[in-house]
Amino acid sequence: xxxxxxxxxxxxxxxxxxxxxxxxxxxxxxxxxxxxxxxxxxxxxxxxxxxxxxxxxxxxxxxxxxxxx
Numbered sequence: 001x002x003x004x005x006x007x008x009x010x011x012x013x014x015x016x017x018x019x020x021x022x023x024x025x026x027x028x029x030x031x032x033x034x035x036x037x038x039x040x041x042x043x044x045x046x047x048x049x050x051x052x053x054x055x056x057x058x059x060x061x062x063x064x065x066x067x068x069x
Contacts (some may be wrong), residue, residue: 006036006038006053013042016049 006016019037021027026037026048034051041056049055 005054006040006049006055008040008043008045009047010045011040011043012038015041015056017041018058019046020058 006014008014008016016038019039021030021037030036030048031051035048036051037046037047038053038055039046
């Protein structure tokens with residue numbers, strides 16, 4: 001029932017990273033139940049898992065801007 005590591009229910013992968021909390025439910029209700037949204041690094045399935053399961057931090061994309069000539 002309780003896992004100590006991430007396991008994707010779709011592809012079986014064990015690599016995941018934190019996903020951004022988007023809705024009111026994800027921001028305020030899930031933490032009350034010790035859950036957090038994560039995304040599988042293999043198949044990109046987004047699910048809620050226990051906040052006690054260690055996963056990688058979300059990688060931030062850098063925005064490239066072009067200089068006006």
